[in-house]
Amino acid sequence: MGTTGFDAGELATLLDGRWAGIRKQVRDALDGVPLQPGDDLDTESHRAQTLEQLRLLAKSGITDLGFPVAYGGRGDTGGAVVSLEMLAGNLSLMVKAGVQWGLFGGAVVALGTERHHERYLRDIISLDLPGCFAMTETGHGSDVQHLRTTATYDAATQEFVVHTPHEAARKEYIGNAARDGRLAVVFAQLITGDKSHGVHALLVPIRDEAGQALPGVRIEDCGRKAGLNGVDNGRLTFDQVRIPREALLNRYADVDPDGTYRSPIASQSKRFFTMLGTLIxxxxxxxxxxxxxxxxxxxxxxxxxxxxxxxxxxxxxxxxxxxxxxxxxxxxxxxxxxxxxxxxxxxxxxxxxxxxxxxxxxxxxxxxxxxxxxxxxxxxxxxxxxxxxxxxxxxxxxxxxxxxxxxxxxxxxxxxxxxxxxxxxxxxxxxxxxxxxxxxxxxxxxxxxxxxxxxxxxxxxxxxxxxxxxxxxxxxxxxxxxxxxxxxxxxxxxxxxxxxxxxxxxxxxxxxxxxxxxxxxxxxxxxxxxxxxxxxxxxxxxxxxxxxxxxxxxxxxxxxxxxxxxxxxxxxxxxxxxxxxxxxxxxxxxxxxxxxxxxxxxxxxxxxxxxxxxxxQWLTAPIATGAEARRQEAQHAQHAHETS
The missing domain is CATH 1.20.140.10 (Butyryl-CoA Dehydrogenase, subunit A, domain 3)
Structure with missing residues (x-):
């Protein structure tokens, strides 16, 4: 029982709730790990530090929480959300982790099938494959259903051709794009023959292992922002980029080699909201x-x-x-x-x-x-x-x-x-x-x-x-x-x-x-x-x-x-x-x-x-750690001594 008239342990247990074990694990995992914010650094140094901190997180044993057990995860979706919110003392790190293991990895899990899970998930969890989530466009942010990037199927080569038809269709403000991402989940209007089937997600490589942009992919840096400068936000433009048919994340729809489109959900609108709902x-x-x-x-x-x-x-x-x-x-x-x-x-x-x-x-x-x-x-x-x-x-x-x-x-x-x-x-x-x-x-x-x-x-x-x-x-x-x-x-x-x-x-x-x-x-x-x-x-x-x-x-x-x-x-x-x-x-x-x-x-x-x-470790402000209080008390004591 605390001195303030309530049971501090009982309150802490109530607040930790269902995922008390995960919260404790995160506290223990972060203790002593150098994850300090880099907001005093220049942009490039801040981004480099955040990536290295992301690698430390990948080794901590907490980034695999939300992934399927079959591919090295723990299948704990709630635990994954809770662990991410525990990073609030370094928000650039939190956002970059959210992009890698939440948005990018989460999209592969939710929208992909076994062929994608087997090929990519272990590398996503370990950070051997840094990625990004390319949904928002310059001309369309909230109105995702009317994005204008296209993915047109070419039956002759069994490939999708991903293309940015004009500047307003450029992928905008994409975390991990400007510096570190190598693979992107790209949302585009899927076209077979002369028919559009609405927005679907495809895996599009954007860089090689040396970090160079791949042919047809133009990457721009969004530049310095008001905050979160450890996150490398970038713009992506695609010029007739060809990817294999299997790159389509096909949990809710697929395209046969001959170009036949198939989906268990007949309504295009319902299919769109079903896909989007899995990314909540x-x-x-x-x-x-x-x-x-x-x-x-x-x-x-x-x-x-x-x-x-x-x-x-x-x-x-x-x-x-x-x-x-x-x-x-x-x-x-x-x-x-x-x-x-x-x-x-x-x-x-x-x-x-x-x-x-x-x-x-x-x-x-x-x-x-x-x-x-x-x-x-x-x-x-x-x-x-x-x-x-x-x-x-x-x-x-x-x-x-x-x-x-x-x-x-x-x-x-x-x-x-x-x-x-x-x-x-x-x-x-x-x-x-x-x-x-x-x-x-x-x-x-x-x-x-x-x-x-x-x-x-x-x-x-x-x-x-x-x-x-x-x-x-x-x-x-x-x-x-x-x-x-x-x-x-x-x-x-x-x-x-x-x-x-x-x-x-x-x-x-x-x-x-x-x-x-x-x-x-x-x-x-x-x-x-x-x-x-x-x-x-x-x-x-x-x-x-x-x-x-x-x-x-x-x-x-x-x-x-x-x-x-x-x-x-x-x-x-x-x-x-x-x-x-x-x-x-x-x-x-x-x-x-x-x-x-x-x-x-x-x-x-x-x-x-x-x-x-x-x-x-997130509470570093001198005014909150007692340093300022001790300074003021010393001043008061000095003042009392001088006036006595």
Whole structure:
């Protein structure tokens, strides 16, 4: 039992969750390995260091987690995601590892068949074959279905001809392309005869073993970026590059030697979304890593706030620790509460991915939840890291204190692996399939096609969690702002009301104006997605508290959960007041309760953030490691001596 009134070991175990063993393995594997960030280096040196660190990771025994056992892996998809998020102290290394073993290797596993697995996977795991994932194009980022790179089959030679027809079809911002990658998974429009069969993935060699670009492949360096400069992002252009027929990753479609196209999925659109759905791991990994970067920033800021003194408290003769100020608590503690909430939601998401949802509906639900959490987690990271920087004043702006680099490196998370605004639209469209019966009269060209044909999901419900939530709501009957049943019902009611209103707006669509109606309702669409994610995040937090065995630890988590809920309501008080879900008096009571909760959680703040168990080697900021606190204490002692 810790000195702060809760069981720190119990909390750490709860946070480590299902993959506690993997988290421990990663902590042990990283301990003593020189994986320090190279952000003070020039671009080429930083890239070279990151590649060498990637080789050290390959020898650590943690990079094989997500690969099939038959080819040297451990078949632990969830463990692979968790291990990647543990690298948040060196985000260039994390992204480069994600490209090699997540995107590139993951695509070969998910979209390839035995012939690809046998030939490539062992070398991918060992890093003997560095690769890249070439999807995004200059002219098409989020709209993957309409990429313009082509792969045209030549039956006479039994080869695909991969070609970039114009500049807008150039593969853009491809990690591992500018310097190190030798093989690329290239997404292109597959053409046999005169017919296009939609986007498929093919393995295209881009460099020889000496590192020279192969004939027909033009490689350009994207150059220096705002952050992540240990990652060699590049551009790829293909000029009639010929690859063998067997280079097609053919799990979902194949081409016979004579050019006959075959697929077990008849619908081109359905086939595309099925292929894309197998690659969801990258999006989930980004959400988890954003969460880890947020935890690191909060630990730095909270440790500094617990040591930094400013302005003398009357009658004490000592300056006040800044974390004792309510304004400072208001900056950091609601962010900490939301970080806990997102952590538990991420854990549920990774478990769902690992357990491999079998049906089409379950897969669409997974994709929708991954999209929503990725958006909310990365936006939360961007906002919280900035808040942490401000909370640390000028010290937070110094490179040695890590926050500036965390800001720069995570900024792109809001737009890679899916632009957040587009991802929230995906979430909302999935929710709207509940209304598809209302849209049936619009025909295939109206909203029914726009929504139902593209996203065949439904509102995500985890049976066990929803059962627990309903039991809490039914057993409550109270309307106290700290009553969990009231809170759950309020979030659920907000989601239903917003979604019902959106359904009514879109009901006005017809054949001619379906796009305009949807476009004009995008503010409503994004709100529906946001409040849906808020609700599932709260439910994940509640379910985690139910798993906590220690009474005092659960009580502290309940206060954190209250802070998450009430901060959310306060931020959205305009909606709750306009729709008469709360009164002005209750709105004031919520603000007062937030202040009180901040005061109650303040003594435990550092212990709470430490319980996340980030590898200690990532915490190097002097303001967080005690060096700055010792310096200030020495100054205070010197000042006291001089004035005595």
């Amino acid at each position: 791991r990258g999006r989930i990994s980004v959400a988890g890593t954003a969460g880890s970067a947020t935890k690191l920033a909060l630990e730095i800021a909270l440790r500094y706030g617990d040591a930094r003194r400013q302005f003398e408290r009357p009658g004490t003769g000592r300056e006040t620790v800044v974390l004792d100020y309510l304004a400072h608590q208001r900056k950091l503690l609601p962010a900490l509460a939301k970080t806990f909430a997102l952590h538990f939601a991420q854990e549920e998401l990774v478990s769902t991915l690992h357990d491999a949802p079998g049906g089409e509906r379950e897969q669409r639900e997974l994709e929708s939840r991954a999209a929503g959490l990725k958006a909310m987690s990365t936006w939360h990271a961007t906002q919280t890291i900035q808040t942490c920087r401000e909370a640390c004043g000028g010290a937070g702006y110094l490179a040695e204190n890590q926050l500036a680099q965390l800001k720069a490196d995570t900024d792109v998370f809001t737009t890679f692996e899916g632009d957040n605004t587009v991802l929230l639209q995906l979430v909302a469209k999935g929710l709207l399939t509940n209304y598809k019966d209302q849209f049936d009269d619009l025909g295939t060209l109206g909203m029914a096609k726009f929504v139902a044909d593209q996203f065949v999901g439904a509102v995500i419900e985890r049976t066990a969690t929803r059962s627990l939530v309903q039991r809490i709501i039914d057993g409550s009957g109270k309307d106290d702002i700290l009553d969990r049943g009231w809170q759950l019902k309020l979030f659920d009611d907000r989601e239903r009301h917003v979604l019902d209103g959106l359904g009514r707006r879109l009901r006005k669509a017809n054949r001619e104006n379906a796009f305009e109606v949807f476009n004009n309702a995008q503010d409503h669409v994004l709100r529906a997605a946001r409040v849906h994610v808020d609700r599932i995040v709260l439910e994940a937090f509640v379910a985690a508290i139910e798993r906590c065995r220690d009474r005092r630890t659960a009580a502290l988590l309940n206060k954190l959960c209250d802070l998450y809920v009430l901060s959310n309501i306060e931020a959205d008080s305009g909606w709750f007041l306009e729709h008469e879900r709360i009164t002005p008096r209750r709105s004031k009571a919520i603000t007062e309760a937030i202040n009180a909760l901040c005061g109650q959680l303040r003594p435990h703040a550092v212990d709470l953030v430490t319980a996340f168990g980030l590898p200690r």
